[in-house]
Amino acid sequence: MNEKVYVPPIKIQGIKTKLVPLIRQSVIMQPNSVWIEPFMGSGVVGFNIEPHKAIFADTNPHIxxxxxxxxxxxxxxYVVRDFLEREGKLLEEGDDNYYYTVRKRFNNEHHPLDFLFLNRACFNGMIRFNKDYDFNVPYGHKPRRFAKAYVTKIVNQVSHVESLLKTHSWEFFCQPFxxxxxxxxxxxxxYCDPPYIGRHVDYYxxxxxxxxxxxxxxxxxSNAKFMLSTWDHNDYRKNEYIATVWNDCQRITREHFYHVGAKEKNRNSVIEALLTNYTVTGKQNTLLKENEQLSIFNMMTV
Ligand SMILES: C[S@@+](CC[C@H](N)C(=O)[O-])C[C@H]1O[C@@H](n2cnc3c(N)ncnc32)[C@H](O)[C@@H]1O
Known part of the structure; x- marks a missing residue:
């Protein structure tokens, strides 16, 4: 099994890069199964599972x-390298002004290369659109934002997806789940990774x-096997929908630690959950690192 996790060229808040190994070990597919991902976002999950046949979809038309x-x-x-080298130079010369010129151009013309540029130059790599469906994330100031090594990294990410698309039967649709x-x-x-309730991000x-x-x-x-990514609880709240809407599912949870600043007291954790309509065996334990605690327990079944 390939354990490397490839990061795709478009980033998104809530990207599941760190959960890919656990998801990969918990998926059950037959040789003729189609991977269906109605909320693809960055696509990091399906792109790393590498199913032969897949349907990727999202309501965000730019992705x-x-x-x-x-x-x-x-x-x-090649097109991406050429574009980012040229636009990166213009950004270096024009700084804020140039970023906002590209943002305006994108909001008029919707060119996918401008979308990539904005996604990699904006604040925190966010994707956010206002009520008029205009991209509205501000500039993420960084000197030499598109330095040679960064451009090469993005080009390699595009190149990886490009070769996957030549050898796999994958389709992309802009449509609701x-x-x-x-x-x-x-x-x-x-595999579903919908937005989390109460954390409204943008108009897509x-x-x-x-x-x-x-x-x-x-x-x-659908009668298909499914897996849903969601949050389980943090120190202050729990996800009430797991015991109500999703009470017919099985649940795998995994603890994630994140730090706000350097102090121990600022260490917080959030428990992520994978809900499935089938039993996950537990063999996924073998690949977890020290701070990735895994527990598997069944929810009551209706
Ligand atoms: C949490 S993100 C998915 C992240 C993705 N799993 C990843 O790792 O990058 C949720 C995605 O669902 C899309 N979305 C929101 N509402 C939707 C809907 N009703 N139907 C389809 N996609 C939707 C958003 O545009 C967003 O890209």
């Missing part, structure tokens, strides 16, 4: 257009209780 242009050969690693899940057959595997990315209920219903109706 989908970016990958469709790689698939059709319009965006290549209901449409994507309806495409699943009972032998397929659906809103989520409420009605959406959570609709997602549960669509998954159950």
């Amino acid at each position: 989908i257009e970016f990958y469709n242009q790689i698939k059709s050969g319009i965006i290549t690693s 209901e449409t994507t899940i309806a495409m699943a057959g009972m032998n397929d595997f659906i 990315d809103s989520w409420d209780e009605k959406s959570e209920l609709a997602l549960h219903k669509a998954l159950v109706d």
